Amino acid sequence: MLKIEHLGIAVKELTASIPLFEQLLNTPCYKTETVESEGVNTAFFMTGDAKIELLEATKPESPISKFIEKKGAGIHHIAFEVENIEAEMKRLSALGFELLNEVPKNGADNKLVCFLHPKTTNGVLIELCQEKK
Numbered sequence: 001m002l003k004i005e006h007l008g009i010a011v012k013e014l015t016a017s018i019p020l021f022e023q024l025l026n027t028p029c030y031k032t033e034t035v036e037s038e039g040v041n042t043a044f045f046m047t048g049d050a051k052i053e054l055l056e057a058t059k060p061e062s063p064i065s066k067f068i069e070k071k072g073a074g075i076h077h078i079a080f081e082v083e084n085i086e087a088e089m090k091r092l093s094a095l096g097f098e099l100l101n102e103v104p105k106n107g108a109d110n111k112l113v114c115f116l117h118p119k120t121t122n123g124v125l126i127e128l129c130q131e132k133k
């Protein structure tokens with residue numbers, strides 16, 4: 001893993017949370033993006049070397065809706081940047097980590113992503129991400 005690429009935070013409404021995080025971080029939101037396949041609207045902030053990603057559900061079946069129902073708004077996942085996502089998925093799978101997708105999928109912010117099931121990572125949802133070239 002190269003570094004923490006971003007922290008994902010589940011929020012109820014981006015319209016309220018974007019200005020809140022702009023004030024908190026003292027930096028503007030530089031991008032919003034919808035990932036229809038995941039049922040999320042996202043908003044990104046730069047904080048030094050790592051980003052903050054806010055996630056809002058676009059529909060009731062969205063994993064973000066379910067997360068907020070169960071746990072409320074808050075930290076949702078940690079994303080690590082990797083050089084070669086397929087190699088990293090193979091490595092982790094061989095070690096017994098459960099991958100939530102068998103092939104890398106398209107994520108927000110020009111990334112290929114794979115999630116690891118929290119039950120194999122001490123309750124933390126982990127995202128691997130690789131910049132698309």
Ligand code: ZN
Pocket residue numbers: 006007008053077079127
């Ligand atoms: Zn993410």
